[in-house]
Amino acid sequence: MPRHQNLIFFILVFFGMLFSGTIWLKEQSEEIKHGWRGLGGSPPTGRTLRDDLHPSSTQTSIPGFGTSVKDEARSSFSILRVLYLWYASKQDRQQQQQQQQQITEPTIVKTEEKHKNLGLRSSPGFLYNQPSLLVGRTDVVTLTPWLAPIIWEGTFDPTLMDSLYKQQNITIATTVFALGKYTRFLKDFLESAEQHYFVGFRVHYYLFTDQPDAVPEVKLGDQHRLTVRKVPSLNRWQDISMGRMEILEKLIESELANEADYIFCLDVDTKFNSRWGVETLGQAVAVIHPWFYDYPRDQFTYERRPESQAFIPAGEGDYYYTAAAFGGFLNEVHELTKTCREQQGIDAAKSIEAIWHDESHLNKYFLYKKPSKLLSPEYLWRDINARTNQVRVIRFSHVSKNNAEVRPN
Numbered sequence: 337m338p339r340h341q342n343l344i345f346f347i348l349v350f351f352g353m354l355f356s357g358t359i360w361l362k363e364q365s366e367e368i369k370h371g372w373r374g375l376g377g378s379p380p381t382g383r384t385l386r387d388d389l390h391p392s393s394t395q396t397s398i399p400g401f402g403t404s405v406k407d408e409a410r411s412s413f414s415i416l417r418v419l420y421l422w423y424a425s426k427q428d429r430q431q432q433q434q435q436q437q438q439i440t441e442p443t444i445v446k447t448e449e450k451h452k453n454l455g456l457r458s459s460p461g462f463l464y465n466q467p468s469l470l471v472g473r474t475d476v477v478t479l480t481p482w483l484a485p486i487i488w489e490g491t492f493d494p495t496l497m498d499s500l501y502k503q504q505n506i507t508i509a510t511t512v513f514a515l516g517k518y519t520r521f522l523k524d525f526l527e528s529a530e531q532h533y534f535v536g537f538r539v540h541y542y543l544f545t546d547q548p549d550a551v552p553e554v555k556l557g558d559q560h561r562l563t564v565r566k567v568p569s570l571n572r573w574q575d576i577s578m579g580r581m582e583i584l585e586k587l588i589e590s591e592l593a594n595e596a597d598y599i600f601c602l603d604v605d606t607k608f609n610s611r612w613g614v615e616t617l618g619q620a621v622a623v624i625h626p627w628f629y630d631y632p633r634d635q636f637t638y639e640r641r642p643e644s645q646a647f648i649p650a651g652e653g654d655y656y657y658t659a660a661a662f663g664g665f666l667n668e669v670h671e672l673t674k675t676c677r678e679q680q681g682i683d684a685a686k687s688i689e690a691i692w693h694d695e696s697h698l699n700k701y702f703l704y705k706k707p708s709k710l711l712s713p714e715y716l717w718r719d720i721n722a723r724t725n726q727v728r729v730i731r732f733s734h735v736s737k738n739n740a741e742v743r744p745n
Contacts, residue, residue: 456500464496476712476726480654486624486710489729492615498536501614507538508617509596509666511587513580514543514604515569519550521605521735526554526562528608532731537614540596544583581677581694588670600663603734606716610731618709620664620672622702626713626721628656639696644688645679646696648703657702659695660734661716664708675701 472478473490480486510533514522526541533539541562543551546569556562567583584601592599598617628636633653639646663669676697683690690696717733 509599523552532608585673603660622707625658646690
């Protein structure tokens with residue numbers, strides 16, 4: 337409860353006590369007078385009204401009134417005391433709940449407050465190509481049924497986008513996991529990112545690895561920096577994939593509230609080939625999987641076992657999203673990672689592992705809590721896939737590799 341409400345409560349209690357005490361004294365005075373008159377007219381010699389209102393500990397009840405004045409006083413003030421104790425206890429519980437919420441979810445309120453001030457403002461005199469309502473992409477869908485934009489080449493003006501977001505002074509946290517033999521992909525990932533990934537904006541890479549000494553020396557841009565965190569080695573690539581959710585959840589809770597405005601979580605066995613910029617920023621951002629972007633939903637590799645928390649019934653589904661790239665506001669990604677981690681834990685307790693691990697849980701999450709922006713397969717292609725007419729630019733791609741050789745199992 338806010339401080340001004342506390343003050344108002346105590347003022348009301350004080351005046352309530354004062355008012356009730358005054359009324360009580362007046363009533364007792366009148367009752368005592370009438371009581372003695374009923375017994376013969378006047379108080380005994382030597383007694384005063386003060387004596388009757390403040391009797392000694394040995395005073396008995398006044399005839400005709402049942403209980404002593406002292407007992408009635410105790411009763412009246414006991415009620416006020418109980419009221420005060422109840423209120424104080426309620427305040428303590430509210431304070432404990434607020435402290436617990438601040439400990440477990442420090443980013444939620446902070447990020448919401450920060451993003452209230454983010455807006456797209458253009459500068460006077462800044463020139464760019466006139467947008468058209470008649471000319472644009474007609475070979476692909478650029479808007480979901482729930483009106484979230486799908487980002488393709490030709491749907492945005494990069495110069496205008498950069499100008500709009502430059503005024504916001506934003507920071508993008510970016511997490512990457514490189515365990516075991518996957519450290520071999522770090523050099524290409526980081527060097528290509530420095531050429532194409534949020535160039536001209538503040539980026540903080542968080543690299544989680546079991547081999548910090550294997551991290552290559554890569555020259556970073558003036559506004560880019562890298563933090564390396566050591567994590568334990570794991571024997572199954574599935575555990576590495578699923579374990580990311582808990583690490584990301586804790587990172588957001590413990591560090592990123594005052595550090596970043598957005599976060600992206602990316603696979604390391606990838607390479608940037610073209611621009612990945614502020615056009616990708618949004619509240620909750622999902623990337624359409626390159627294998628399934630032109631498939632019907634009944635061919636998506638959703639988890640179909642009802643006993644799994646990742647279960648999606650037949651006939652449901654929008655798109656199939658990849659877990660190799662996702663992002664958004666800190667509070668949105670925190671909720672996503674926390675939910676996936678909890679659902680994976682429930683499955684594990686029943687000895688169930690979703691068909692595509694964290695990706696299955698991510699698809700379940702985005703089915704029922706729709707992403708606010710979708711990135712086309714331009715933002716995660718595969719080097720082994722042939723280029724299509726719809727994908728005009730390959731911005732980010734999984735590199736070719738021998739899975740059996742690089743994976744621990």
